[in-house]
Amino acid sequence: MxxxxxxxxxxxxxxxxxxxxxxxxxxxxxxxxxxxxxxxxxxxxxxxxxxxxxxxxxxxxxxxxxxxxxxxxLPMPSMTPVDGGGDLLETLYVNARRPGMRVLSTDEPALIQPLDSPLLLLERELLRQYPRTAQTPPQPWGELELRTALAARYTSSPARCWNADDVYIGADLRGVLEILIAALSLRGAVVLVESPCDWAVLRLLQGAEVKVIELPLLASGEIPIEHLEQLLVSEMVHLVVLSSTLNMPRATFACEANRRAVAQLLQRHGTWVLENDSYSELAFEAGITPFRDLLDPERLIVYSTFEKTIGAEAPYGYVLSRQLTLNLQRHFLLRAFRLSPIRQKAIARLYSNGRIDQHLLILRRLLRESAVSATQLLRERLGDSLQWAEPQGGATIWIRSTRRVDLRRVFHRLLAQRIVIAPGELFSLQGMYGQHLRLTHALGGAEDLDLVLGALADALRLEQS
Missing domain, CATH: 1.10.10.10 (Winged helix-like DNA-binding domain superfamily/Winged helix DNA-binding domain)
Structure with a gap:
């Protein structure tokens, strides 16, 4: 080397x-x-x-x-699967963190091409420019330089512009979402989420005693307009949670006409929208209009994380809002996140010098190639027993078994072989998607994926018999 x-x-x-x-x-x-x-x-x-x-x-x-x-x-622990006390998600989390496991349940797009080396290099340069004695105290809702960079990135027109004071940065996405739940006083309120939905969001809402109504997407990935309108009329919906572009775990997006119809309906009802923007920059095709550019910015909150595009060295989550200024400031002060000012400045420089955009071009290309390779392997190995939505971005594939099978048993059978998958039922609080699973295609090598898909094929066949 x-x-x-x-x-x-x-x-x-x-x-x-x-x-x-x-x-x-x-x-x-x-x-x-x-x-x-x-x-x-x-x-x-x-x-x-x-x-x-x-x-x-x-x-x-x-x-x-x-x-x-x-x-x-250190000695390798026993390979006997660890039970999460009957909780499927806990069992997945515990086993995915054990050494020697092949983890296909992850959703970490940046693993295929992290931006950690340029980030850490910038950080070392900034440490020389800003010795600790000259550093200003950390700002409670994020470094001004990074908040300014994010505000500029999200501004798309004079009517849809953001300022640094509209941006709040937290230690991680979970912490930011917990603050949003508190700031919006969601306990006991009705929240409508597109489904399937990220399990972290579902569990946080459930833990906060929010009444969650799931709106299942159509087979095409579109949002059912009539069903949405019916729920907006019949329920006291406090907030609607939507993906900015890519729905995860489906890794697909709705057509432009469907998205505009949804935006018009939400505008007509004056509904608050919480937009998940964690994946919009990972769409393989450019030119997809995010929901925030179709909605009233005064009734909009956007949240995202750097981790999906930069990698684990940038775990921070952030939120943009025009209307919750005092409430968000109060909750961020109470939470008292301790974030590295220099790391935040380094991320800001990656945006300002164009390094992020160069990185995203490479990352999207690698993810697309990985998705094509993985779906080809799926056709060869499991084309007769599985169907899937062709990924339009991100690092995962949403798969459905064409034959009735107990995917929980498949999950545990694979755990015994040190393989972790994500059963589809995790993406619903109502037990939907029992015949689905989400797999990562960004595993790091076709040989590894081929080996794992062979084990998956065997487990599905045994559970069908």
């Missing part, structure tokens, strides 16, 4: 090598791993690259270090 071959992502290759090495040990005893210098010579990379890969594994609990002795692999 040296001599022109060592890139900013060399540590990822080292990380994968070490993960494979640890898994192959297959020992219950603690085994000493190669030293930094041994690995640097073996893999032809710098010692600092080896050090960084080891530090990632140490954070994950895969290795530990002893001063003047080196790094040791």
């Amino acid at each position: 040296k001599g022109g071959r060592e890139t900013g992502f060399a540590y990822q290759a080292v990380y994968r090598y070490l993960t494979t090495l640890i898994n192959e040990m297959g020992s219950d005893a603690r085994v000493r791993l190669p030293s930094l210098r041994q690995l640097a010579d073996r893999l032809n990379v710098s010692i600092s690259t080896i050090q960084y890969a080891y530090s990632l594994l140490e954070k994950e609990g895969r290795v530990y270090s002893i001063a003047k002795s080196g790094y040791y692999a």
Whole structure:
């Protein structure tokens, strides 16, 4: 990797090598791993690259270090699936975080091409420019430079413009959504969500004792206009939750005519809209009008996260709102997020210097290629037993079994083989989508995906018999 071959992502290759090495040990005893210098010579990379890969594994609990002795692999835990106390989502979460699992349940598009190296490089440069003694105290709802960059990015016309004071940044998306639920006083209120819906949103609303009404999308991915109007008339709907462009987990979007009809209906009823904008920049095709450009900005709240496009080094969530200024400021002050000012400045510079847009061009291309490859494998392996919506963006595929099968049993059967899938029922509070599942196609290699799909085919066949 040296001599022109060592890139900013060399540590990822080292990380994968070490993960494979640890898994192959297959020992219950603690085994000493190669030293930094041994690995640097073996893999032809710098010692600092080896050090960084080891530090990632140490954070994950895969290795530990002893001063003047080196790094040791922790024993692999039992591969018996861990039960989440009967809660399917908890069982998924617990098993997805165990070492050695092949996780097909994730929705992490940036994993295929993270922007962590440019982000961390910018952060180091900014640390030299802004030594700690010269740094201003953290701002309670985010650094002004980043809020200004986001406001400019979301402004599309004089009528649909945003200011820095309309933007609020939190530690992560969950924290921001919890603040929104509190700021909007949603406890006991009726909230209408398009369905299927992100399980994190559903669980947060359920935990806050919100009355959630699910609006199932049509097979085409469009929102049923008549059903929506019926609910707006018959129910005291406080808020409607919509995807900006791509619905997740379907990874598809409705046609322009359907979206405009929905916007007109919501405008007519004066309904507040909460727009999920986490995926709009991951659509494979350009030119899709987001809902916020069709709706009254005075009755609109937008939320999103950097993590889907930049990666795990930028976990922050954010919200844009014109009308909730005092309420949001109060709740952000109460929450007292402790965010890195320098990391936020670095993200802002990625926007201002155009690096984000360059990155998105590459990320969308890689995701599209991954989706094409994965759907081809699905046709070859499972074309007679599964149907799916052709992904129009993002990193996942929404799949339906053409034969009646207990996907919970399939889920647990695959867990025993160290494979984690996301059953469709997780995306509904009403138990819908029992014949669906969501898989990531951005697994990192066609060989891995082929192996996993073979196991999925076997599990489906056994549960059908």
